[in-house]
Amino acid sequence: MLTHARRANLVAGFAIALLLPLMGCGSGDGKVSILLTDAPGDGVETAVVTISQIYLQGGDEEGGRVVLRDEPVTVSLLDLANSTSELVSEAVVPDGDYSQLRFVITGGYLETKNADGSTSIFATSNNYAGLPEGAVVAGQLHMPSYGSSGLKVKFDEKLTIEGEQKILLVDFDVAQSFGKEAGNSGRWVMSPVIKAAEVTASASITVEVKLGAGVVLPTVEGTAVTLADFHAVLINDAGSRETLPLTDENADGTFEATFKFLIPGTFQVDVESPASVSISTTPGDPVTVQLASGRDSTQAFVVSGAQPQ
Template identity: 35%
Template sequence: MRRSFGVLTVLLAFSLALAACDDGTAPGGEGTLSLLLTDAPGADIEEAWVEITGIYLQGTFVAGERVWLLEESTGLIDLAQLSGITMDLVKDVAVPPGVYAQLNIVIGDAVLVAGGNVYTKPGSSHPDGRPSDGLLECPSCTETGIKVNLPGGAVTLESESKILVLDFDVSQSYGLDAGLSGAWVMDPLINGSDFQTTGTIQGTVSLGQDVTLPACGGGATALSDFLPMAILDEIQRSGDVADDGSYRIAFVEPGDYSLSFESQVSFDNGDVLSFDATHPASVSVTSGGVAEADYTLVDASCTPSGS
């Protein structure tokens, strides 16, 4: 598993709906804000259910006052089903003009399925009634909510309509408890980006000469166990690798991103899969553009549990 201490709307259809609007001005001098939810999946995570019970902005409108965008439960949402598509989370909510430095999401219930086992946050249950096999801890799931990493550190709303894409990065949000208790820990990483200005990073992951993937975690490993990453200041994005080695990191805010990768993958049985790879040091993402970056694995090894 990745860390040891992550009504559906096709984007094209949403883009066409935006293009059909006469302009982006909201009535009455207030701006409107819509939020779309997507996911960068974790290769070994089968289901990642979360309930969102509230979303609010906080900023310069009135000191200390929250502007609520959502004050009711969404029900359980399976983030693992949102790779490459989005769902409407909040649509056209009127927001007073101002600069908002915080966008917070309040998490209620949470359920994780990994390795065939079900892990639940206390008080939560799987939507299909599957029994819980273990604990899902979420120390940051407090009443104040999870802080979203906003593009440029804040969102400014005047009289226009704005759309933000929220990437709930499953691959970086879940990990096994470092204390080897058998529990999983949920530490949500959520990045926000402007829908109308985002770009894409994509490429391939391939094996170098004489490099083979070892068995690890009680079974065969694959290129999909590798996790490419792109980093810009506090923004950390990751991409899911397909069986053919292709990967894609979508909805990326424009900028110069340092490239990296997850060097180790920990499995439930204690085995650790380690990678070394060559790749470009950085890529530049432009609005609406596609940046290409390929990874070559130069080493892959497995350290058995207890070694």
């Protein structure tokens, strides 16, 4: 039996942005493009899937299927952190109502980190074409029915295409969607947890961190610690944790990191210092951020104290 509890050694997420451009393509038709993105995570070394077909399902389950892509593509999800990859470009779609977007996934593998620092590979088959050369498969990655009926992405409301622009963001939370089967089977199971929102209503959270007046970061073992050694942390309402390094691109003393392609909701924002340093911040972290539709958010922290651990 698959456990759906959050797993600390498997934190990643990927989102699928569905774009319907502003310009129609004539009477009775619209156009669809699909972008794929992913978020960074801990504990997963590699996550790869092969998507063989993408289609829209009409309101009637017995018909109304519109294929957007039928050329297989193999995607390394963790290479897409905070970026996008185009899967479908302006596919022509008849005007009408659609109840689901489906991804036919015919293979994949997951490489996870073990407690001793080694890694193990779980694949849909020992001869999955997406495996790296010489890979040793430790166990099975099970994807029930996704190679036939497809992974179903349901819309909160029917998707109505009438030639106008409609943009959707579909968030596939890998942290909540893969788990090790109970018992000693050695099998991992894919059971996706998915949310959807309009991409015009998606947003980003920027974390800003600077030193307070008179605060100096310590020197540890002869090396001066800087804010470039810190990370911004984002935790979604499902408990998935993402981290990004802080950078000061304009050299103004304020270090920043931006989490992109977020579905509106409640997030916890935190600042993570190196293990060798203990800090206090104003405001104290973590901070709860309610991300509203279509509104980017910035959360600023001031380091008010720092000392070596």
